[in-house]
Amino acid sequence: MLRVPERRYPLRVLVCERCWLAQTEDFAKAHELFDADYAYFSSFSSSWLAHAEQYVTDMVSRLGLQHDSHVVEIGANDGYLLQYFQTRNVPCTGIEPTASTAAAARTKGIPIVEGFFGSSLARELANQAKEADLMVANNVLAHVPDINDFVSGFRALLKPEGVATFEFPHLLALVRETLFDTIYHEHFSYLSLITVDRIFTDRGLTIFDVEALSTHGGSLRVFAQRSDTGRRRPSGKVTELLARETDAGMTTSEFYAGFQPRADQIRDEFRAFLTDVKRRGRTVAGYGAAAKGNTLLNYAGVGTDLIPFVVDRNPAKVGRYTPGGSIPIVDESALRSAKPDYIVILPWNLKEEVMMQLAYVLDWKGQFVTALPRLDIAQ
Numbered sequence: 001m002l003r004v005p006e007r008r009y010p011l012r013v014l015v016c017e018r019c020w021l022a023q024t025e026d027f028a029k030a031h032e033l034f035d036a037d038y039a040y041f042s043s044f045s046s047s048w049l050a051h052a053e054q055y056v057t058d059m060v061s062r063l064g065l066q067h068d069s070h071v072v073e074i075g076a077n078d079g080y081l082l083q084y085f086q087t088r089n090v091p092c093t094g095i096e097p098t099a100s101t102a103a104a105a106r107t108k109g110i111p112i113v114e115g116f117f118g119s120s121l122a123r124e125l126a127n128q129a130k131e132a133d134l135m136v137a138n139n140v141l142a143h144v145p146d147i148n149d150f151v152s153g154f155r156a157l158l159k160p161e162g163v164a165t166f167e168f169p170h171l172l173a174l175v176r177e178t179l180f181d182t183i184y185h186e187h188f189s190y191l192s193l194i195t196v197d198r199i200f201t202d203r204g205l206t207i208f209d210v211e212a213l214s215t216h217g218g219s220l221r222v223f224a225q226r227s228d229t230g231r232r233r234p235s236g237k238v239t240e241l242l243a244r245e246t247d248a249g250m251t252t253s254e255f256y257a258g259f260q261p262r263a264d265q266i267r268d269e270f271r272a273f274l275t276d277v278k279r280r281g282r283t284v285a286g287y288g289a290a291a292k293g294n295t296l297l298n299y300a301g302v303g304t305d306l307i308p309f310v311v312d313r314n315p316a317k318v319g320r321y322t323p324g325g326s327i328p329i330v331d332e333s334a335l336r337s338a339k340p341d342y343i344v345i346l347p348w349n350l351k352e353e354v355m356m357q358l359a360y361v362l363d364w365k366g367q368f369v370t371a372l373p374r375l376d377i378a379q
Contacts, residue, residue, distance in 0.1 A: 008324065011295070013183055013190065019198060020251050022171060022190035024183065026145070047353045049080060051215060052138075056084035063134060063163060065090045072125075072132040072157065074117045075140035079105035086110065093130060095121070100316065118146065122153035132157055135164040139216075142168050142187045147199060155204040160229035164205070166196070166222045172245055173218025175256060177373040180263040180299070181292035181348075182216065192250050193220060193241050200224055209235040216349050217373065267300045270371040274306040277342060284369075285340040286310035287354055289317045289329045293346025296371055298324040307344065311335055313357075339364045348372050 012025040059065060067089050073082050076094025078101045085092045086109065094112045096102040102112045115121055125131075135154055144150040154164045169182050171192045183190070197207055208230070209223035220241075225232055249255035277284050286293065289312040297307070303325040310322055310329050318331045335343070335358070343361060345354050348370040355368055355378070368378045 006323065006326070009185060011183065011185065011298075015253070015256055017253060019195060020192065021147075021195045021199075022256075024185065024188055024190075026188070045350060045353065047350060052081040053084045055136075055138075056081065056088065059134060059165070060085075060088055060090065065133060067091070069133040070130065071134045071136065072130070073136040073138075075137060075143070076105055076110065076112060077101045079108040079110040081136065081138065082110050083108050093125075117144075117153055118149045119152040119156055122156035126157050130157070131159045131162070132164075133159055133162050135162065137164070138167040139169075139219075141166050141196070142189050142191060145188050147189055148203060151199055151203040151205065154224070155226060158226050160226060161231060162226070163232075164224045166224070167213065167215070167219055168196075168222075169216045170212070170218045170220045171195075172248060172250060175259055176248075177217055178259060178262040178266060179217045179372060180259070180266070181295040181372055184291045184295045186291055191220075192245050193222070193238070194245050194250060196220075196222060197238075197242065201227070204228065206230055206234070207238055208232045210237050210241055212241075263299075266372060266374065267296075269375045270296070271300045271302065271306075273369070273371075273375060274300075274302060278306060282341040283338065284308075284342040284344060285335060285338060286327065286344045286346055287335075287358070288312060288345060288347040288350070289314075289320075289322055290347040292348075294323050294325075296346065297322060297327070300371075303327060309334055309338075310346070335361065340366060342367050342369050342377070344369045344371070 010025070013022055014025055015022045065071065069090055071082070071085050071090055071092040072095065073092065074095045076082055076096045079094065082092045082094050082105070092110065094105055094110050095117045096105060096112050096114060097116045099114065102114045105112050113125070135158060141147065158164060168191050171190045173179065174182050174190060193210060200207055204227050205224040206227045207222055207224050211221040213219040213221055274284065284307055286307045287310065289310050304327050307327055310327050311332050311334055312318060312329050313332060317329045320329050321327060322329065343358065343366060345351050345368055351370055370376050
């Protein structure tokens with residue numbers, strides 16, 4: 001058990017009524033969140049690996065990338081994506097601030113620059129003739145405390161006709177579906193195309209295409225080029241989505257007004273379910289010590305009294321505890337031993353993948369539970 005007190009931080013999101021950027025109120029600094037012990041390794045999700053490989057296939061075809069091209073990924077993590085460029089003989093470089101994941105990427109032979117990306121590092125790399133034909137930032141844009149300086153780095157490192165792609169959870173889906181567990185301290189911003197377009201324009205980038213993705217309950221993939229030298233014609237999808245966000249009311253305070261009470265209802269239903277399970281003498285375990293899961297558990301006030309342990313496949317997390325609730329994180333053997341009646345899948349966006357991995361739970365008639373977007377109990 002833990003024998004020292006934990007540091008706790010408030011978790012609040014504010015929306016600017018001038019530019020409509022939603023941001024977490026700053027309490028935790030980036031260097032505290034992305035330190036040497038950072039434990040999120042992208043390669044432990046098979047569905048995310050498949051997503052990355054398909055992206056590489058699409059970009060190689062769409063952009064004509066080959067052996068004399070250069071790809072730079074910001075937030076390269078453990079090399080989950082760049083490894084697929086390597087197998088296609090497309091030269092690549094990863095930028096990654098966390099020592100643990102950077103080391104894992106290097107074991108795959110991927111060149112890694114260990115540091116936080118911004119305009120200064122971009123100019124340094126450009127001076128070393130490492131400009132990029134393609135820059136990739138998957139689920140990174142929301143993680144940076146100075147989004148303006150971060151975006152400026154892309155303008156500095158892209159080749160004149162280079163392309164940058166960004167993937168991030170779509171604020172429209174987050175609010176409409178009440179996906180409040182997407183809010184956590186690693187996320188400094190919550191993004192609409194309206195706000196991203198404004199930030200990019202101010203920093204010398206032009207969005208020329210956008211795709212809707214199913215990841216994280218609804219994400220966007222944005223394609224951008226340098227405003228001064230890019231030659232790609234804008235897709236009508238950009239104008240269409242900007243109009244859809246405006247029509248939804250994303251530039252009005254009313255759009256955000258009902259979010260809190262809906263989140264409260266989800267929290268109350270989840271806690272009521274766990275309390276009823278305990279009352280009936282049934283057992284429950286958690287699966288996936290994900291950041292979004294910790295938001296849910298802490299918001300609902302769930303500790304070991306309601307969920308005695310959380311299983312995770314990542315050995316870097318096993319033997320630790322969930323922040324706030326201090327629930328032990330254990331390996332998968334605990335499930336086979338305890339045979340819980342219910343398994344709460346905390347990273348609900350990976351529900352199908354997890355249910356396939358844990359199909360043996362059905363042998364003892366265990367049931368899978370997700371709390372978001374709404375409470376669901378599946379066989």
